Amino acid sequence: MKRRLYTLSTRDQWIVQLGNSDYRKTTSVSSVSNDDCALMSKPLSHKPGELRFEFLLGGDGAGRLAAQFSELLDSDYGVIPFFGVGESTEYDGYYVAHSGQSEPLDATAAGSLQRVGAVLKEAGTRQSHWRSVEMNVSDTQNDITNNPAQSTAVGIPAAATLMRWFDPVADEVQPATPSATTATEFGDVALVAASDAPTDSSALIYDLPYVESGKTDVRVWDNRGVAKTDAENVVQWDRVFVPDHDCVGSPVVSNGAIRLTLDAANGIAAERWVDGSAAWQDVELNDSDWSLVDADLVNVAPASMDSQLLFENSSSGVQHALNMRLGRGRTKVLFTNPSGEDNQTPSGLADYLRPIASDEVETTNASLNLRSRQEVRR
Secondary structure (H helix, E strand, C coil), X not given: CEEEECCEEEEHHHEEEEECCCEEEEECHHHCCCCCCCEEEEECCCCCCEEEEEEEEECCCHHHHHHHHHXXXXXXXXXXXXXXXXXXXXXXXXXXXXXXXXXXXXXXXXXXXXXXXXXEEEEECCCCEEEEEECCCEECCCCCCCCCECCCEEEEECCCEEEEEEECCCXXXXXXXXXXXXXXXXXXXXXXXXXXXXXXXXXXXXXXCHHHCCCCCCEEEECCCCCCEXXXXXXXXXXXXXXXXXXXXXXXXXXXXXXXXXXXXXXXXXXXXXXXXXXXXXXXXXXXXXXXXXXEEEEECCCEEEEEEEEEECCCCCEEEEEEEEECCCCCEEEXXXXXXXXXXXXXXXXXXXXXXXXXXXXCCCEEEEEEHHHHCC
């Protein structure tokens, strides 16, 4: 049976230990093969409210996949789902990673294997909690657009149900209605206008099947300098979950609607998802003397990602930094001037980025969390 931690998968035949009781079934590492695992019982210490598990990854790319698990477990993603795919299990729920690590097995083990271990703290289930998006709407220093738009929106997976506004201060629940829908590579995203929030303290709550988690979230990849998939359609890019990831190739940021390859050597390559043809289409940026020379990841999270980009004018040598934010369900990217930049965005740089630049002069600063059903209960 396949199990998934957020968007990363493993299978039961590679589970070494899983559970939160004093005795769990574990795999005898010395007897592991690609086809079967011998099982034995082994006492393991634990604390109440924790789930401990280890599993093995084998074959080509095992080391890279193990590193992705380690990054996720050490990231600031906060609450992440762990669940069975295709059928429910006793462990299905939301967890916060307490610790995690990966390491290669020694030479006595069969095959090329990596061991991944983690301790997850229980945070709740779909039966005890709603998914919740908190907002802190603020103005931005967006001077690229010629058509400023004051409104901004929160992106929620269209697969979500029972979408409502909840104000914990006033203890009130009100309906929430999407104002638009964005088609993305892995599913639609419903956009709810932030201005529809009844109060500044209102959060958007909803229910979402575990299996839908992460499909329409913002993703960051390390493209490793290769095509995304090989001849057998196996993904060759690596997921990035922490800002200090040391990219082998170039970082690629995507929310399924727009995708940017931030290549310091060759500039920004932009693509837009065309749902009718189910394919990515190139977006041409305007001609300019300005080009990207550095991409610094600042924040990687499910609802949005942030990066500071450094551009240089090839004619004058002048440099200018811009903060970039890509949110879930957005079809364009928000570029703003950092507080440390004295000048406005140079006109040539603004022209260069305009085909992918958002018109919004506000941002939601959205973050994804859980909200107790007991707190929301009438």
